[in-house]
Amino acid sequence: MADPAIQAILTDPVMRQVLQDFQENPAAAQKHTRQPQIMEKLQKLVNAGIVRMA
Numbered sequence: 001m002a003d004p005a006i007q008a009i010l011t012d013p014v015m016r017q018v019l020q021d022f023q024e025n026p027a028a029a030q031k032h033t034r035q036p037q038i039m040e041k042l043q044k045l046v047n048a049g050i051v052r053m054a
Contacts, residue, residue, distance in 0.1 A: 006048050009041045018042070019051070 009015050018038055021028040032038045045051040 003048065005044065006050065009044060010050075012041075014038075015041055022051075 015038075018029070018032045018041075021032060032042075042051060042053070046053055
C-alpha cells in the first residue's frame with residue numbers, strides 16, 4: 001500500500017487493537033464504533049478496500 005495515510009493507520013497500535021477486536025471481540029468492537037476518530041480511520045480502510053464492514 002503506497003498511501004502514507006493508510007500505512008499510518010495500519011501501523012497505529014490503537015488501530016491494530018481495534019482491528020483485532022473486530023475479529024475477536026464484538027463487544028469491544030461495538031465500543032470502538034462510538035468513537036468518531038476510530039470510525040474515520042476505519043472508513044478510510046473501507047474506502048481503500050482493506051477492511052469490509054457488514
